[in-house]
Amino acid sequence: MxxxxxxxxxxxxxxxxxxxxxxxxxxxxxxADQETRFRALVAELRCLxxxxxxxxxxxxxxxxxxxxxxxxxIAAGRSDDEIVAFLVDRxxxxxxxxxxxxxxTLLLWLGPALILxxxxxxxxxxxxxxxxxxxxxxxxxxxxxxxxx
Amino acid sequence: xxxxxxxxxxxxxxxxxxxxxxxxxxxxxxxxxxVGKPAPAFAIENLRDPDARVDSAQLRGQPYxxxxxxxxxxxxxxxxxxxxxxxxxxxxxxIGLNYKDRREDAIAWLQRFGxxxxxxxWDIDGRVGLDYGVYGAPETxxxxxxxxxxxxxxxPVSPDVMEQTILPxxxxxxx
Numbered sequence: 001m002x003x004x005x006x007x008x009x010x011x012x013x014x015x016x017x018x019x020x021x022x023x024x025x026x027x028x029x030x031x032a033d034q035e036t037r038f039r040a041l042v043a044e045l046r047c048l049x050x051x052x053x054x055x056x057x058x059x060x061x062x063x064x065x066x067x068x069x070x071x072x073x074i075a076a077g078r079s080d081d082e083i084v085a086f087l088v089d090r091x092x093x094x095x096x097x098x099x100x101x102x103x104x105t106l107l108l109w110l111g112p113a114l115i116l117x118x119x120x121x122x123x124x125x126x127x128x129x130x131x132x133x134x135x136x137x138x139x140x141x142x143x144x145x146x147x148x149x
Numbered sequence: 150x151x152x153x154x155x156x157x158x159x160x161x162x163x164x165x166x167x168x169x170x171x172x173x174x175x176x177x178x179x180x181x182x183x184v185g186k187p188a189p190a191f192a193i194e195n196l197r198d199p200d201a202r203v204d205s206a207q208l209r210g211q212p213y214x215x216x217x218x219x220x221x222x223x224x225x226x227x228x229x230x231x232x233x234x235x236x237x238x239x240x241x242x243x244i245g246l247n248y249k250d251r252r253e254d255a256i257a258w259l260q261r262f263g264x265x266x267x268x269x270x271w272d273i274d275g276r277v278g279l280d281y282g283v284y285g286a287p288e289t290x291x292x293x294x295x296x297x298x299x300x301x302x303x304x305p306v307s308p309d310v311m312e313q314t315i316l317p318x319x320x321x322x323x324x
Binding site for chain 1: 176177179180181182183249275279280281282284285
């Protein structure tokens with residue numbers, strides 16, 4: 001019984017390890033610089049098939065193909081910008097995890113800052129009003145604010 | 150009544166509308182940057198005849214559908230009867246791009262399910278697919294008579310897609 005269990009477990013472990021070995025696909029880099037560039041690129045580019053993973057993490061076939069393509073282009077001496085442009089021409093801006101700043105992405109880039117600014121303004125107005133009511137609290141007449149809220 | 154009381158409610162409703170409008174959208178659909186641009190050129194082996202080539206330059210003159218398919222692709226079987234029916238009726242000109250497939254598998258698949266393609270290019274390593282921004286079969290491109298990509302459909306082509314999108318494009322941009 002335990003022998004069967006042990007066999008099953010080791011088979012399972014073997015499967016898991018085999019999966020890992022595939023996902024890594026070792027590549028013959030010419031030097032450490034090429035490997036660094038490769039790692040940076042595959043971390044910044046999105047897998048089209050499983051959209052919330054980058055090319056480095058994804059095990060999808062298209063991600064493997066694109067990793068191979070990026071490796072080939074690095075080996076051929078293309079610059080990072082050229083490689084990204086090559087992929088954007090074919091797959092669109094969507095492949096980039098870091099979209100460029102343009103008219104379409106303005107809200108995406110500035111949105112968080114705008115919301116933060118709006119929050120700061122609201123807090124500022126609130127604080128100023130509270131200070132005003134505090135200094136004028138000696139007077140009996142309450143503002144209509146207090147009635148409403 | 151102070152108007153500021155209504156502000157949180159208004160914000161909530163606006164957010165609700167925004168989020169609700171996103172519900173019906175399919176995040177899998179990525180707009181292709183190739184629409185409106187010339188179809189990438191290719192000249193690769195003919196699936197049916199290893200000695201012949203399918204050359205994209207020779208396909209021009211009449212609009213056509215470039216259908217990316219593979220024998221390993223389950224969804225391709227769903228759209229295949231639709232493509233076949235329209236091709237047999239002469240309503241569309243159908244060119245196949247057999248994507249990352251083994252030749253014998255692809256030929257057996259076509260024998261089993263029918264072969265409505267005018268020509269089938271054999272993209273064994275997916276190089277042509279890469280140029281077309283293919284990220285999964287099936288995908289279908291509408292290419293006009295001048296060789297410009299007019300539309301890209303990702304996923305199986307349904308009769309609705311054919312009638313409402315593809316045929317009007319072929320009729321409008323054709324000849």
